[in-house]
Amino acid sequence: MIRHFHATDAIDSIVSELRRTGVVIIDQLETDEVISQFNTDLRPEFDRQGHLFQGDFNGYKTLRVGAVTKYSQMFPRLLANDVVLAIADAVLGAHCDVFQVGSTTAIEILPGESSQVLHADDTCYPSHLMQFEAQISVLWALDDFTEENGATRVILRSDKPDHECEYETAPIYKAVMSRGSVVIYLGSTMHGGGANESDKPRKALVNTYCLGWLRQEENQYLSLDQEDVDQLSDPVRRLLGFQAHGPFLGVWPDDPDGLWYKT
Numbered sequence: 001m002i003r004h005f006h007a008t009d010a011i012d013s014i015v016s017e018l019r020r021t022g023v024v025i026i027d028q029l030e031t032d033e034v035i036s037q038f039n040t041d042l043r044p045e046f047d048r049q050g051h052l053f054q055g056d057f058n059g060y061k062t063l064r065v066g067a068v069t070k071y072s073q074m075f076p077r078l079l080a081n082d083v084v085l086a087i088a089d090a091v092l093g094a095h096c097d098v099f100q101v102g103s104t105t106a107i108e109i110l111p112g113e114s115s116q117v118l119h120a121d122d123t124c125y126p127s128h129l130m131q132f133e134a135q136i137s138v139l140w141a142l143d144d145f146t147e148e149n150g151a152t153r154v155i156l157r158s159d160k161p162d163h164e165c166e167y168e169t170a171p172i173y174k175a176v177m178s179r180g181s182v183v184i185y186l187g188s189t190m191h192g193g194g195a196n197e198s199d200k201p202r203k204a205l206v207n208t209y210c211l212g213w214l215r216q217e218e219n220q221y222l223s224l225d226q227e228d229v230d231q232l233s234d235p236v237r238r239l240l241g242f243q244a245h246g247p248f249l250g251v252w253p254d255d256p257d258g259l260w261y262k263t
């Protein structure tokens with residue numbers, strides 16, 4: 001079973017379950033008003049460009065939008081949620097000076113979509129060479145996630161500890177949760193979108209957070225215009241990767257004041 005927590009639960013106990021099973025749900029982390037506004041902001045983009053990313057992996061009845069920062073003023077609030085950042089820091093902080101965003105993707109699974117192939121998100125890195133987790137994924141429910149409408153499917157690492165081993169026989173659990181909740185999984189956790197057997201779409205936002213010395217999965221420097229970046233608060237801009245990692249990585253010669261690098 002995927003264990004559910006509340007935002008007020010101790011971060012240590014959430015992180016300990018995340019390390020043990022590879023996945024946790026935190027219920028009602030954001031209000032209905034914020035999620036409604038975010039959905040309203042994203043709608044035109046799902047309709048305009050969502051179909052462009054269809055394929056065998058993403059599905060043919062699924063709409064996707066990347067570089068989500070551009071499309072909603074609510075996005076920074078979701079991205080930089082205190083509980084999410086505390087969990088990311090607990091998992092990643094010991095292995096880097098600062099962690100950063102890996103990717104930002106909104107996903108709408110339409111009725112009739114079949115299950116996505118189970119996969120681990122950290123395969124964008126040579127994670128088999130690493131002794132620790134390179135990233136976590138934080139998937140926000142933008143609609144209620146039910147057994148029928150495509151709730152994310154997950155295999156617990158406590159059932160099958162090594163994601164390289166055969167996982168076909170392990171039980172699969174669905175991240176059933178209400179809108180405004182999040183399912184958080186480690187980069188090594190096997191998971192995938194579920195089949196949507198309902199008559200309504202299922203929307204989600206998935207943000208990944210990775211070690212600050214890794215290349216980001218989604219290139220924020222090319223995805224975001226200067227105007228987009230200028231509108232962000234300093235912490236959010238840094239979280240999106242607009243900073244050096246330590247004094248020697250990602251340095252920028254036009255930064256005589258050292259503001260690009262700040263610990």
Ligand SMILES: O=C(O)CCC(=O)C(=O)O
Pocket residue numbers: 058107116121139150151152153191192193194204
């Ligand atoms: O939509 C979901 O529930 C998960 C999607 C996913 O895992 C992916 O596309 O990598």
